Amino acid sequence: MRWLAIVVLLIGSGAASAADIHLYWENHCLECHGHAGAFARDRLTVEGGVLVSDRWGSGLDRFLANHHTTPATLEPIIAMLTAQVESPPLYAEHCSGCHGIAADLVRDSVERRDDVLYGRPSGRPLARFLARHGGLASDEIPVVLESLDRLVDETVRR
Ligand code: HEC
Ligand code: HEC
Structure with missing residues (x-):
């Protein structure tokens, strides 16, 4: 055996x-x-x-x-790498200055339940949170949410 x-x-x-x-x-x-x-x-x-x-x-x-x-x-x-080429560097421009690399933010501070993303530890829905956090334009929010959603699949939570 x-x-x-x-x-x-x-x-x-x-x-x-x-x-x-x-x-x-x-x-x-x-x-x-x-x-x-x-x-x-x-x-x-x-x-x-x-x-x-x-x-x-x-x-x-x-x-x-x-x-x-x-x-x-x-x-x-x-x-x-393909997904990164195809998405604009919004996270690098608006978030990494405070949060470091996106994978770390997602491992530590994002969770997905029933296909919806929430912040950790607060449990706030991210779509609403990002409307007044991080300085994204309203049409940029779904793009960042999509990248974070992909990162949930590509990382392991800590
Ligand atoms: C010890 C250094 C080293 C490590 C570790 C390394 N690479 Fe490279 N990589 C190079 C060098 C040198 C080249 C060729 C020169 C260049 O394109 O910068 C290269 C080229 C590449 C290219 C092609 C770039 C182009 O313009 O054609 C890709 C894509 C790539 N590496 C991805 C990776 C990935 C993915 C990993 C990890 C799994 C990795 N590399 C690990 C040194 C490294
Ligand atoms: C000026 C610094 C700064 C910038 C820029 C920033 N953040 Fe934050 N972020 C923080 C701080 C500080 C906290 C913790 C306090 C809080 O929850 O408000 C936080 C918390 C979070 C959380 C966890 C929230 C929770 O519900 O617990 C997430 C997720 C997050 N940020 C995502 C982002 C994203 C995505 C961006 C870019 C669009 C971004 N942040 C830009 C400073 C920043």
């Missing part, structure tokens, strides 16, 4: 690192590339739904498969 234990262990560790893909970035990519959002928006683009770079074109996924990723983290990393 030893092989079974090893298989379970391997699957377990892969899942654990993919569960908080921002933590994986922080531990395996940040050192060389800095923050993921800034790196993605600066260096990458999305063409027809595919993440590409000037250097690798649409072969970027093959490059990344052999570049500090694992089979479990490759797809979540690509999805994360």
